[in-house]
Amino acid sequence: MYLYEEQDDAALVARCLAGDPAAFEPLVARYQRPLFNVALRLLGRYDEAADATQNAFIKAYSHLSSFDPTQRFFSWIYRILKNECLNMLRSARPMEPLPAHLVAAGGPTDGLDDSERRDAVRRGLMALSVEYREVIALRHFAGLSYDEIAATLGIPAKTVKSRLFSARQRLGDVLSDWKVR
Amino acid sequence: MSDRSTDGDLEPAEHRWVTRLLAAQGDVEPPSDLTARVMAEIGRWPSRQTGGGQTMARKILLGVAAIAATLVLTFALTGYPPVGKGIEGAIGSAKRYQAPQIANDDVKVQDPELQAFFQSDAFHKLTTDKAAREAVTSKEFRHAVADPAVRAALAIPAVQAALASQAVQQALGSSALVNALASQAVQQVLAAQGVQAALASQAVQAALAGQPAVQAAMASQAFQAALASQAFQSALANQAFQAALATPAFMQALGSAAFMQAMSSSAFVQALSSSAVTQALAAQSLAQ
Numbered sequence: 528m529y530l531y532e533e534q535d536d537a538a539l540v541a542r543c544l545a546g547d548p549a550a551f552e553p554l555v556a557r558y559q560r561p562l563f564n565v566a567l568r569l570l571g572r573y574d575e576a577a578d579a580t581q582n583a584f585i586k587a588y589s590h591l592s593s594f595d596p597t598q599r600f601f602s603w604i605y606r607i608l609k610n611e612c613l614n615m616l617r618s619a620r621p622m623e624p625l626p627a628h629l630v631a632a633g634g635p636t637d638g639l640d641d642s643e644r645r646d647a648v649r650r651g652l653m654a655l656s657v658e659y660r661e662v663i664a665l666r667h668f669a670g671l672s673y674d675e676i677a678a679t680l681g682i683p684a685k686t687v688k689s690r691l692f693s694a695r696q697r698l699g700d701v702l703s704d705w706k707v708r
Numbered sequence: 709m710s711d712r713s714t715d716g717d718l719e720p721a722e723h724r725w726v727t728r729l730l731a732a733q734g735d736v737e738p739p740s741d742l743t744a745r746v747m748a749e750i751g752r753w754p755s756r757q758t759g760g761g762q763t764m765a766r767k768i769l770l771g772v773a774a775i776a777a778t779l780v781l782t783f784a785l786t787g788y789p790p791v792g793k794g795i796e797g798a799i800g801s802a803k804r805y806q807a808p809q810i811a812n813d814d815v816k817v818q819d820p821e822l823q824a825f826f827q828s829d830a831f832h833k834l835t836t837d838k839a840a841r842e843a844v845t846s847k848e849f850r851h852a853v854a855d856p857a858v859r860a861a862l863a864i865p866a867v868q869a870a871l872a873s874q875a876v877q878q879a880l881g882s883s884a885l886v887n888a889l890a891s892q893a894v895q896q897v898l899a900a901q902g903v904q905a906a907l908a909s910q911a912v913q914a915a916l917a918g919q920p921a922v923q924a925a926m927a928s929q930a931f932q933a934a935l936a937s938q939a940f941q942s943a944l945a946n947q948a949f950q951a952a953l954a955t956p957a958f959m960q961a962l963g964s965a966a967f968m969q970a971m972s973s974s975a976f977v978q979a980l981s982s983s984a985v986t987q988a989l990a991a992q993s994l995a996q
Contacts, residue, residue: 548750555743563738577739584746641732648729667730695723698730706725 536600561669568664583608651701659694
């Protein structure tokens with residue numbers, strides 16, 4: 528979903544490498560949302576997700592010359608983001624709920640139950656391994672296809688599907704209380 | 709029971725409620741100033757910082773040029789072939805010790821391009837640059853010089869002349885060009901006659917040195933693929949094409965995303981070898 532402008536990405540990278548830093552801005556604008564949302568699901572905290580996303584872009588820019596234009600820019604920067612997130616998780620603080628105004632806008636009837644549900648899902652995700660969390664995040668929060676996830680993670684699409692199956696299964700086990708609500 | 713999603717995955721029915729819960733989480737807006745913060749941070753840097761890969765690419769390039777300089781200097785002073793294996797031992801040492809000092813007249817570097825190269829900043833840099841010296845011992849360098857195409861290219865007067873060119877030396881400062889030249893695809897076509905002719909062309913050298921857009925274009929995958937094609941190499945050998953390359957209109961076209969996209973078409977690359985197309989590309993009106 529976010530990976531359809533590969534040639535354009537490569538051209539922007541080439542412009543950056545040629546000394547035009549402004550060419551990096553469209554790349555940030557294009558990928559900040561999916562990257563931030565993936566970081567948020569990996570880290571579970573808004574501020575840390577924002578920091579991780581910002582750091583990933585800055586590190587990507589500083590190592591732009593190592594980007595292989597035959598690869599997808601999203602796949603490359605995602606690996607940088609994942610490393611950022613893993614570093615943050617190593618020094619993780621205890622979880623706290625997301626501020627209500629920062630979670631996705633719900634309908635007018637959304638109330639405490641929805642807020643609790645969202646928090647439960649977030650905690651459920653954080654209870655999964657990073658491996659499971661990332662396939663769920665890439666699929667459900669970055670909107671990537673199975674092939675795109677496979678390319679991003681460097682694993683076969685078949686593995687993506689089986690990993691996603693297991694991840695949903697485990698998440699379902701954790702969230703079983705919410706199944707009938 | 710399964711639900712087939714748009715890209716063919718079978719989502720078991722018992723997982724649908726999990727998927728619905730995940731969907732209800734929705735997308736969360738990143739901080740509204742995230743882009744501004746990233747760009748501000750980048751803007752604070754005095755110039756684009758280069759990563760390890762680029763440094764290594766530059767080292768490889770300098771290393772390759774260092775070997776070229778060494779070979780050229782050796783051949784110019786001692787002739788070819790160099791002293792054969794087996795006579796470089798004690799006798800050779802004694803001979804060197806007894807030999808008279810080289811007089812100015814003994815050093816005959818008749819090729820003005822080589823003279824220019826020896827007197828150039830690039831040559832001086834190669835002999836004094838620590839990175840270049842380190843590059844010679846690197847794995848990447850050994851890999852590069854093991855490539856017959858690179859070795860063949862280094863022996864070509866046109867390539868040596870290009871290295872001697874002030875314009876190309878200036879262009880070597882461009883990270884995009886360094887990246888392009890460090891790519892295997894570009895190295896492999898260095899030996900092609902069309903590319904040699906283009907490198908020897910002052911117009912092309914000037915284009916490489918003065919145009920960031922051209923340098924950026926060279927770093928693109930589409931350009932490198934085109935460069936590997938026979939049709940584009942033929943175009944490069946064409947004097948009209950070389951002359952056109954030096955025109956502002958052509959360079960503007962070359963640096964455009966549309967041109968790069970067109971370069972991925974083999975038909976377009978084929979057409980570039982046509983003088984009519986070359987002239988059209990060079991026309992001022994095309995760039996407007």
